[in-house]
Amino acid sequence: MKPCVQCCCPEVAPSSYRSQCQSKPLFDLRRHRSIEALGHTKPLVKLLSGSSQCLKPLGGCTGLQHFRSIACSSMTELPRAAGINSEPSKEVRRIWETAQAVCFDVDSTLCEDESIDELAAFLNVGEAVAALTASAMGGSVLFQDALKARLDLMQPSHQDVQRFLASHPPRISQGIPELVKALQGRGCQVFLVSGGFRAIINPIAAMLGIPQDHVFANTILFQEDGSFAGFDEKELTSQGGGKASAARLIKEKYDFSRLVMVGDGATDLEARQPGGADIFIGYGGVVERPSIASKADWYVYDIRDLNQALQSRP
């Protein structure tokens, strides 16, 4: 049984779904919202049959979870899931408007990419790394062990990373450059906090005018000849709970009292805790995760909504 490379789901679709799955083109789910989250698993066939506007064929996937997650552009018209704070409370809005620091997750938030998966695919170990990611997400493996196992599989050399960067320019989410600029213009410090790699994230930070010492991410270590030598276990984000640790450190170091975390995943939500992020803003514009969306202080599907909230402040 092969897990789905895109969503790490170990399931195989039941035959009734599989026949449809294989007879229709599959599409890049990262640009679209989850069908499952919207409670629209049943009209799937109908939706797929009207998929003429869809993007980027992936092909080959029979994973049920992936199948449910496929959406075509017409789905953006569908109603959004209930129980989500799509409007901020007064207090949440006040904290957003007066934040001294905003920390952005990178993969599937600041950028549309999931860089570890893409680097793995580039190194031809995409499926094996996805399977490890799935087991890590199931909570059966320590975070640092999962990171080590994935890197050991990839064994990326310095040269590999450079070739990857040259052939995979980052796809920065729409509205991010303007939002970073607006926040910085208000005197708010912008940080990137990611379980990804500095080698990939530092160039993105430079593009956005974010200082390198505002980047918290993992460091791949190389031998003198550029071959893979491991990773820096001292990086906060190489450990479980690393984003919460980074948020606490930032607040202490700069003496901030209002820090916001923006992200799409469980480790981002985890940063919202006493001493860490004061509010968590979930972002579902790339991948919507219902279990995260329902716990976010504010959940947005468009980064530009965050910018608009800043601009509309009297």
Ligand SMILES: [Mg+2]
């Ligand atoms: Mg993410």
